[in-house]
Amino acid sequence: MIHILTGTYAVFRPGEGRDPAPAELDLGCGKGRFTLDLAARYPDRRVLGADVMIGRLRKVARKAENRGLGNLELLRADNLDLVAFQLPPASVRRAHLLCPDPWPKERHRDKRLVNTDFLCRLRRVLVPGGVLHLATDHDPYFADWQRLLAALPFFVRDDSAIADVADLQTDFELLWLKQGKTVPHMAFRYQPEA
Numbered sequence: 001m002i003h004i005l006t007g008t009y010a011v012f013r014p015g016e017g018r019d020p021a022p023a024e025l026d027l028g029c030g031k032g033r034f035t036l037d038l039a040a041r042y043p044d045r046r047v048l049g050a051d052v053m054i055g056r057l058r059k060v061a062r063k064a065e066n067r068g069l070g071n072l073e074l075l076r077a078d079n080l081d082l083v084a085f086q087l088p089p090a091s092v093r094r095a096h097l098l099c100p101d102p103w104p105k106e107r108h109r110d111k112r113l114v115n116t117d118f119l120c121r122l123r124r125v126l127v128p129g130g131v132l133h134l135a136t137d138h139d140p141y142f143a144d145w146q147r148l149l150a151a152l153p154f155f156v157r158d159d160s161a162i163a164d165v166a167d168l169q170t171d172f173e174l175l176w177l178k179q180g181k182t183v184p185h186m187a188f189r190y191q192p193e194a
Contacts, residue, residue: 003075005082011086013088021093024046025125026047027083029049034098035072036072048073048074050075057076092125092130094132098133098173100113116151123190132190137182137183142186154192155191158187166185
């Protein structure tokens with residue numbers, strides 16, 4: 001099922017009427033390879049896949065139905081709005097942001113999702129101890145993430161927090177690996193007391 005959140009100010013309650021456990025959120029799920037594999041591997045977890053492209057989400061929904069994945073919900077949403085007000089506080093146990101557009105040109109840098117504003121909003125939806133999982137093939141963007149997160153004491157690096165999904169890859173990651181590029185991953189735990 002696809003929930004349309006673009007252009008709304010409503011709060012989406014994942015799995016309403018079901019298990020209230022925090023969800024895994026794939027921000028910018030694209031064609032859904034990582035999201036679908038995550039939901040298939042962990043049928044006991046609620047998985048949310050978010051993307052702004054409705055055509056992509058429809059394809060992911062068909063694939064999820066064909067695979068019988070009842071633990072996956074899809075959200076058509078802008079990622080900044082999603083973490084700012086469309087998800088309830090402390091509703092996400094792990095957020096995955098894998099291979100987002102790096103907007104490499106200097107004049108486009110302000111379009112990048114990962115910035116201080118986004119990271120501060122994201123912590124609203126993470127449970128204490130929740131995880132932010134990041135990956136990109138764009139080395140300058142990866143370096144920017146490291147600098148940004150090092151300046152935020154409430155995010156503590158813990159790459160072991162993604163060991164259970166280290167072998168799951170996005171379509172972009174598979175493409176770049178075939179081209180000989182590296183796609184480093186890193187993870188940070190949200191520590192609200194810091």
